[in-house]
Amino acid sequence: MSEDSTLVFKALKGDRKAFEMIVRKYEQPLTNYLGRMTGEREAALDFTQEVFIKVYCSLGSYRPAYKFSTWLFKIASNHLIDHWRKKKLPTLSLDQPIDADEGSLTPQVPDPGPSVARKFELAEIRQKIERALESIPEAFRELFVLRHVNEFSYEEIADIKSLPVGTVKNRVFQAKEMLKKRMEGS
């Protein structure tokens, strides 16, 4: 049994310290994920808290056969989707075609544009990425964040989002090229 599964088992037995350990272990990655998805730190902290409460109430349905972090982020992702639906914010399904501008993201090398590497130092690039992240559709942003901020494997992301691995890889790539394009345009 994994460490997480053991903590879940103890929490189900009423050990609140065990659940607190789960919170301490995942508060940072969850805030990083939700922060990038909402674009606001305070909102991210509120969301993170709500997700942990949801997780606590659903612990009985967790099956140790699955990776706990994958299960946790699935709940977080669904929580975000619910929030957006309630707020009626425009969401972009992964099955929806992206607009004409984004649809042309099939760059072939050599890339004729000005080199991003030459234009910015690494720290500047990070700042640009943070800003650019807010402007790309959340369906792409989410997969990018799960992959590069939370460092999930493509297979784990496929589990979290219930998508084929190939689709996840392609969408993460598209997200990166969207970011690159926006950074070059800024």
Add this chain to the structure above:
Amino acid sequence: MRDCRNAESFYLYLEGELDPAERRGLESHLEDCPACREALAERRLLHEAFTSLPPLEVPPDFALSVMDRLPEPATVGHRWLAPLIAATASLVVGLFGFYLLTGESLSDVLVAVSRISGSATGRFLPLLAKMFKVGTLVLKLAADLVSMLVTGLGAVLHALGPQGIGLILGLGLLLSLLLFFGAKRLLSLGEKT
């Protein structure tokens, strides 16, 4: 410039996601293609930035504030067992008391209960009625066995008189309560520590 790869291959290469054959093919191509080398260098810098975005600050007391907001403990869903055990124990005690007070055969009581249940259900669900009939037979056999045991015990209780019977019923009730609270304590897995 032949066989130039698309940018997705570069990202997958940088992430170590290409299989060995693809990786060797790309590396071999890079040796002869300055444009692809430049494109890869650009993606390498981006990749480095993508994978090193700074964490967002989490307040030190965040975990405690989450714990304070937690609702009633989560359970694994076995709480229904406690009332079930208590109900079963109460039924046994009730039937036993009925037998002691009325002198009716315990097997007759059990069979009558089963028949009433069986016929009522049978009107609506014939299949369920058949199952009840089978159950009734099984129950009758079990009841006969219990009856034999109880007959012997009844003789002893008869010798004890009404006070003895009251004492036994009281003990039965106490046993039910103990079973209920014991089961509840054992099965309420989400209690606060």
